[in-house]
Amino acid sequence: xxxxxxxxxxxxxxxxGNLNGKIYIITGTTSGTGFEAAKILLSKGAKVIMLNxxxxxxxxxxxxxxxxxxxxxEVINIQMDLSKQASVKKAAEEILKTVPQIxxxxxxxxxxxVPKQTLTVDGWESQMGTNYYGNWTxxxxxxxxxxxxxxxxxxxxxxxxxxxxxxxxxDDLNWDKDYTPNDAYSQSKLAQIMSMYExxxxxxxxxxxxxxxxxxxxxxxRTNLINTSxxxxxxxxxxxxxLSPLTQSxxxxxxxxxxxxxxxxxxxNGFYGPTGRSNWVGPVGAHKIEPHAKDKTxxxxxxxxxxxxxxVKWNI
Numbered sequence: 001x002x003x004x005x006x007x008x009x010x011x012x013x014x015x016x017g018n019l020n021g022k023i024y025i026i027t028g029t030t031s032g033t034g035f036e037a038a039k040i041l042l043s044k045g046a047k048v049i050m051l052n053x054x055x056x057x058x059x060x061x062x063x064x065x066x067x068x069x070x071x072x073x074e075v076i077n078i079q080m081d082l083s084k085q086a087s088v089k090k091a092a093e094e095i096l097k098t099v100p101q102i103x104x105x106x107x108x109x110x111x112x113x114v115p116k117q118t119l120t121v122d123g124w125e126s127q128m129g130t131n132y133y134g135n136w137t138x139x140x141x142x143x144x145x146x147x148x149x150x151x152x153x154x155x156x157x158x159x160x161x162x163x164x165x166x167x168x169x170x171d172d173l174n175w176d177k178d179y180t181p182n183d184a185y186s187q188s189k190l191a192q193i194m195s196m197y198e199x200x201x202x203x204x205x206x207x208x209x210x211x212x213x214x215x216x217x218x219x220x221x222r223t224n225l226i227n228t229s230x231x232x233x234x235x236x237x238x239x240x241x242x243l244s245p246l247t248q249s250x251x252x253x254x255x256x257x258x259x260x261x262x263x264x265x266x267x268x269n270g271f272y273g274p275t276g277r278s279n280w281v282g283p284v285g286a287h288k289i290e291p292h293a294k295d296k297t298x299x300x301x302x303x304x305x306x307x308x309x310x311x312v313k314w315n316i
Contacts, residue, residue: 010283019046028109030057036254047074082134092141101149104261117179131188157193198299214260218253219274
């Protein structure tokens, strides 16, 4: 086990300095790791733009944050449903019109373990459509502003990337055959992570190294992710697991994304998350990523398929 560059305790939020004048965009902040990440960034003086589908929940979240941190914090919500391309495009357009800079775009929102094959309005399997294509389009459309800001893109993946078929099922991306909640989720998370390393390569090729792209994961955190979309059995198992030492708080689950959004000179090649047991809990730092997540041939093909499927190209 290599030693953690941040010491025995791993990376901690006290490493974040004053963030006055910085702007962070975070998806999925009404609960769990996204909420905790927003709270910590705001407590350091940053401005946070939250992207959430449910306006009522977003308003309640802003109220809670103001109660906890004071009414002077700068936080707003822009409505966005990650599962709908039209909604993602509309939100991106509003951001480009109203937001002067993006220090980091943190793609935290996701759905998981959808019990039956479900298609999005755009015709994709729901986990791939939300977790992958939704983020693909958001990142690509915001890229010009991120580039201008010399900002970062942080993708919150999952150890699930290594728990499914370990590649992209190009001949049946929608799982019309052999759908299982886990395989479809795993593929969506693998695609998310893969696209970050591919993006790094593409930026390097054209000498655009001012933009940084990072892949991380929260470990096994006590959040509502499974409760929102998983089957009854999955929820039951997960809620039992929440009581075990194999899980950690949502706040700790937010550390990897916060580190990737703020830590200076962080190596982009790393995969960041808890470094303890099975990478589920423990001190936050870089840890091993399986070779299939950096399979260049698959990643290149995925990029081309994504451009074709979404009709959205990166302006690199």
